Amino acid sequence: MTIRVFFVDDQVMVRAGFVMVVEAQQDMTVAGEAGDGVEALDRLAAARADVVLMDVRMPRMGGVEATRRLLSRPDPAPRVIVLTTFDLDEYAFAALRAGASGFLVKDAPPEDLLAAIRTVHRGDAVIAPSTTRRLLDHVAADLPVPGEGPDPLAALTPREREILQQIALGRSNAEIAALLFVSEGTVKTHVGRVLAKLGLRDRIQAVIFAYEKRLVRAGG
Secondary structure, eight states: OOEEEEEEOSOHHHHHHHHHHHHTOTTEEEEEEESSHHHHHHHHTTSOOSEEEEESSOSSSOHHHHHHHHHTSSSOOOEEEEEESSTTOHHHHHHHHTTOOOEEETTOOHHHHHHHHHHHHTTOOSSOHHHHHHHHHHHGGGSOOOOSSOOGGGGSOHHHHHHHHHHHTTOOHHHHHHHHTSOHHHHHHHHHHHHHHHTOOSHHHHHHHHHHTTSSOTTO
16 A cells, blocks of 8 residues: 655755655655645645644644644544654644644654654554653643543543553553563553543553643653
């Protein structure tokens, strides 16, 4: 299956570099490109794309708002990878919260870019939970205070709640398995149930959810 990739960046040379890298791959093709969020939303309404590389800071409409609007469309939405200049960019966190599947620093090597595209196309996240946790620690003071109402964590069993907490602390399935003295397959099953019960897309969304619900706090 060929992965259709769409590029959104206000720097023409950056887009040109991405296009060259992607077009050299047998399993990828360029679905289109845009110079800002407004143009991207317009073109993506007609273009079929599987993965969108979205710059965060652009004129007219930045990547956070464009990501939010793109992923709220009723049609099957593409996966979004946010491009940022700094790995602790609060705008990157806002885009993750809007539904992006991860972020890349712009000066990442081409092989990292290609791996990220293939990873999100499979339905996974492109950054490690530990990186997401560092980002969340950086912006923790700005996280909303949980409101009143039904506790969404009530749907989880004690073991699932424990698994969610370990995910939020940045631990891998193998690390969680060793800590809880269970098999890695068992952890994977629990992770799938946690995501399904909470309506979360991937582990990154699980980390954000756990921080917002104060299941974990900045610094662990």
